[in-house]
Amino acid sequence: MLSLSQLETRVRELVNAWARNRLSPEEMLANLDQVFIELGIAGPGRPAVVEQIYLGAQEQFSWLTSRIVEPLVQRGLAETLRAVGNGFARMGGRIREDVSRLVSLSITQELSRNDIANRLESTLSLARHHATTVAQTGVAAFDRIGNLSQALESGMREARYVGPIAERIFCEKLMAQSKRGKWWTIEEILAMDNGQGTTPLYDCGGHWCRHGWEFRYGRR
Numbered sequence: 001m002l003s004l005s006q007l008e009t010r011v012r013e014l015v016n017a018w019a020r021n022r023l024s025p026e027e028m029l030a031n032l033d034q035v036f037i038e039l040g041i042a043g044p045g046r047p048a049v050v051e052q053i054y055l056g057a058q059e060q061f062s063w064l065t066s067r068i069v070e071p072l073v074q075r076g077l078a079e080t081l082r083a084v085g086n087g088f089a090r091m092g093g094r095i096r097e098d099v100s101r102l103v104s105l106s107i108t109q110e111l112s113r114n115d116i117a118n119r120l121e122s123t124l125s126l127a128r129h130h131a132t133t134v135a136q137t138g139v140a141a142f143d144r145i146g147n148l149s150q151a152l153e154s155g156m157r158e159a160r161y162v163g164p165i166a167e168r169i170f171c172e173k174l175m176a177q178s179k180r181g182k183w184w185t186i187e188e189i190l191a192m193d194n195g196q197g198t199t200p201l202y203d204c205g206g207h208w209c210r211h212g213w214e215f216r217y218g219r220r
């Protein structure tokens with residue numbers, strides 16, 4: 001026979017595992033009832049301390065599941081932040097190169113002050129354009145990750161490709177297949193290659209891509 005504190009520890013361990021394995025609240029409750037039935041302490045008339053453990057387990061489960069971030073969502077956030085960081089770093093590198101080239105040209109007096117000002121202005125305008133691209137691409141990815149997170153939470157596991165008329169071959173192919181009724185599992189999407197070195201589940205076609213995934217529950 002388990003002592004009360006052993007019972008509490010055991011139940012807490014089980015609840016932890018159930019939350020990690022992403023059981024639904026209904027599955028969790030069924031499992032919890034089963035445990036109490038096996039221990040012979042199910043149903044009415046059981047001591048208040050046991051009832052407390054039973055209710056505590058449900059609270060613990062909902063607390064845990066509200067805090068577990070899907071690994072796929074976590075990975076998407078990390079990848080997107082890294083891509084944005086790298087994009088800005090590359091931009092910084094390009095500005096530094098341009099400026100140091102200007103410095104040597106000005107030392108050898110091959111450029112007038114006006115020329116230098118013009119070249120600086122065009123370097124900055126290119127950088128602004130580049131920064132906007134990086135930021136827009138990042139924001140689009142964060143939107144998709146938000147959708148993905150909601151879909152995963154509600155148990156959706158399939159998606160099709162949606163959005164405006166495609167410009168890239170990658171997007172064009174997926175749009176055409178989706179229009180013909182094709183849906184992909186998340187595993188199939190993860191195996192796709194958009195040729196940009198990024199993950200199509202988060203990034204679709206890559207820079208400036210306006211496409212996205214529309215999720216559904218699917219057959220499984």
Ligand SMILES: [Zn+2]
Binds near residue numbers: 171205206209211
């Ligand atoms: Zn696209």
